[in-house]
Amino acid sequence: MGTHSGPRAGPVLAATGVEKSYRTGVWPVRRSVRVLQGADLALSGGEVVGLVGENGSGKSTLMRVLVGALAPDAGSVTWTGRLGYCPQQPQLYERLTCDEHFEVFGRAYGMPSAQVLSARSALYESLGFQRYASMQAASLSGGTAAKLNLALALLADPPVLLLDEPYAGFDWDTYLKFWQIVGQRRAAGRTTLLISHFVADEERFDRILELRDGVTVPR
Helix, strand or coil: CCCCCCCCCCEEEEEEEEEEEEEEEECCEEEEEEEEEEEEEEEECCCEEEEECCCCCCHHHHHHHHCCCCCCCEEEEEECCCEEEECCCCCCCCCCEHHHHHHHHHHHHCCCHHHHHHHHHHHHHHHCCHHHCCCEHHHCCHHHHHHHHHHHHHCCCCCEEEEECCCCCCCHHHHHHHHHHHHHHHHCCCEEEEEECCCCCHHHCCEEEEEECCEEEEC
């Protein structure tokens, strides 16, 4: 892993003792499976952190707890500022165009129209999918849908960005563009957490953690 200078401060996101279990099976044979067993995580400003683990280790469960989409059984999560979240499966509206997605999400973020237009233009250019602006999501390729999914998470320039397998559908050129964006965020003091079942280019990260047996450990 590389060493990077940049803004550092107290945690901008902190999770402490997070526990989560699921019930599986059908009545009368049901059992509880503990996925998270006291996971801790602290992110500082300007960090790029990787979270890895085997399939089924609970990475996506932890991510959903961090963004508030899933309530933990125990533990706490706190953060400062806005969170940006890019789920593993694009959460898009099939009948809306790319432009319309930016408009809808911009309103949800409470952004002025001029700011939405400016950010949209920059994201189209950064990720290279301007030509699909008027295409409905249902007609997008998997790679372009992944670009839109990421762009919507970046739209409001969140201080903390949480990414769940963000570049699974990217080609090499888009993969490099993705890391350029992450580097720009780091330089601006923005924090990025990226989860995957494996990470390449470890030098791009400040830290890599592994989710193992329901807890996070340094790798």
